[in-house]
Amino acid sequence: MKGDISHRLLKEAEKIEVEEATLKEKIWMELKKTFVVAAPATFTRFSTFGVAVISQAFIGHIGPVELAAYSLCFTCLLRFGNGVLLGMASALETLCGQAFGAKQYHMLGIYLQRSWIVLFMSACCLLPLYIFTNPLFIALGQDEKIAQACGYISHWFIFIVFSFIISFTCQMFLQAQSKNMIIAYLAAFSIGIHIFLSWLLTMKLEFGLAGALFSTVLAYWLPNVGQILFVTCGGCKDTWKGFSMLAFKDLCPIVKLSISSGVMLCLELWYNTILVLLTGNLKNAEVAIDALAICLNINGWEMMISLGFLAAASVRVSNELGRGNAKGAKFSIIMTTLTSLCIGFVLFLVFLCLRGRLAYIFTTSEEVAEAVADLSPLLASSILVNSVQPVLSGVAVGAGWQRVVAWVNIASYYLVGIPIGVVLGYVWNMHVKGVWIGMLLGTLLQTIVLVVITWRTDWDKQVILARTRLNKWFVPESREDNQNVAA
Template sequence: MDEEIQERLLNSGQEGDLKGRICQEWKKIWRVALPSVISRVTSFSAILVTQSFIGHISSVDLAGYALVQTLIVRFVNGILLGMSSATETLCGQAFGAKQYHMMGIFLQRSWFVDLITLTILLPVFFFATPIFKLLGEEETIAKAAGYISLWFILFCYALVFSLTIQMYLQAQQKNMVVAWLSVMQLVIHVPLSWLFVRVLDFGIAGAMGSLCVSSWLVVFGEFIYIFGGWCGDSWKGFNVAALKDIFPVVKLSISSGLMICLELWYYAILVLVAGYMKNAEVSISAFSVCINITGWEFMICLGLLGAACVRVANELGRGDAKAVRFSIKVLLSTSVALGILFWILCLVFGKKIGYMFSNDENVAQRVSDLSVLLAFSMLFNSIYPVFSGVAVGAGLQATVAIINGVCFYLIGLPVGLFLGYVTDLQVKGLWIGLLCGVTTLTLALSFMMWRISWDEEVLKASARLKRWYLKTPDEANKATDPA
């Protein structure tokens, strides 16, 4: 209570001091964003390290890995990440409203929903080879992809827990432990991959086995942190109450899943289309390298997305619409500055990026040809995730899902296909279409944020929390106590 009073006095004292208010908001943002950025970048780096080791085994296995990681894993990860974002909305608003015990219940509901969802999706991994053959990919690449896809099953089950726990912890600003565990994952993953691939010569099994081991180490560390008592206010143990009101959560989760999936599937479709172009092996490898580079930057932007979600959800839970608007302005300014930095770095080092992932001169040259387009993609990729985070914090995932579908599939994809095939620009044409989709999405979300009435969103958040609120045992005892 003392901290709350102190914060209110500090904010009131800074009402006329814009610089002071920006500094305070910036600290709140990075308290959530920095651990999230560290954890997402290091986790994604583990995937890229695996890609790098596989790329130096053979170009066919690299193309197979690119297909699985960019198509199947992005497909599944998009669903899991999207459905898990319901946890961000609910936990963030519950924390803002000081309904701490509900956060643990929301976490358990998300585990239940996500585990069932992933189990339903398992046939996609088991039948990867015939799926890719049916889609017209070369037989050697399809067989390599089929073998690699089986290893990704363990990895994706680890994602169910790591994604939801990270969102649960960052809602209460305790996600620094996730950052440390993710750093530990990368520190272990690199030498373990080197040992399995280079020293013991386990090949693909060694590279993928290392990824699975390091991923589950993070999950076990998170379990120890939560069950060990470091989340005493929000984790009250397993509770059958988590199975109540499951269908409204599923509905919100599906909206969240569509919002993320429509974006990630778009990139997956482009990689698939690249496989039908001239010199498919080089096209797939080069395109996936560029997408993974933007994905690396996107992991940083997802940190800001998480911060946007937490800040908006917390302030909506507290009922402060003015604080929501101010937080969005600071978040957007920070994101644009980061985008400009990555834009400059990509223009400067674009010619050398391809050699990080392959020894093949053709792949490296194709990546170099895309470097300018890649730079502008990274600029726009830094902006729209903030708007998506704001939407998740407010529970507006369904609206963003519609916007994603229009911008990516009715604008970006047709433009990319036309330029790639009709004008014979090949992979470069696909990337121009991608850039058109991202640019349109950024403009559309900007307009949406401008039109939102945050006072109305405060009332909606309050109604949602009241509808799903479950009494603590102490509150239930007081209600039944005749005294």
């Protein structure tokens, strides 16, 4: 009883302190809280994205068949597994963020273990895709040599898929506590080791594809070892109380939330894949795909910044909802969105001015450079839209709206964006430009719908919903300690 009274008094003192601060002080406090999450998250995503790029660069020196197979496996298989598991892990982001805000610290460790179980089962369901890659690609009409190389590479990718279980869940767990600087340090260490090992094994010792893939697998697993040690060996004393049998309790609600999260994210990732597939069927497809690949590569690097702000929005909203602070949640949404939009607007102007000159970083072809210059306004517009859309997706994750956003994605992307892209690209002969315009309109529609939903949301009601969810799955710390199976 005394503990409850002290807890309430502490929360009231925090609210009064925040309310008495000036607007300038509130903005500064919110920016600091945002960048504590966004900066390490952005750097980590740059590093992870860089691992794949470095691997591709070294494999490109081995041979064209190996490069084509790696690119195909990475685009079609690894991104698919990444999307499914990352999406499902975002359910943990919702629960950990809200529980941390509500000061239910010991529950974070239980949610983490439950997420490990759910993601492990999901990864096992994905295994046939990686085991039978060779016959699958041959059945789809792929060249036999490339399909055979894909079959070999996909077996290595199984280790990477299972690395996502630890990687994504520990990231969500640590981000909810604003302790993700350790993730950035580990990512930097990992990419440094990866560059050295890739050079040593492929160029110096000439182990070929096996050497490059071994270095890639190691680069994905090294940060996991560091994260697990940090979590279990004293880095999170309040939130990690040891392994518990309670991790096997209440799995069904976690599975439902995880599936909604997975569907939400996969629908977004597949949207960009469909853009590439549609382009491949246009006239002069080689130039179109080269130009599009350059634009999507640039867009992909910029997207890492937006994903950093997605993480920040999710953490800040979930923390404030868990804390019971509806005003704080609304203020964090406004500040995170405006900050990301300002960065996006600057990049919009940069890429609009540079136009085709950027293409010469990737190609010497004048024809491809001209195609990139033609697509530059669309690239710049995509960057501007993408500075807002991921932040709103982060808000949805923080509030637990994954199912709602999944339906919004289906309507915006697959009922509006793709059909318009097909009509403009094929019927009106606007080619890749038409396809991209259609896809961009779908993303813009999704962003507008999410803005309306966020604006019209009763955040006081969301606080009640968050508290109801947390109380439903809450386990008293004394009971949790009794069911620990290891310290």
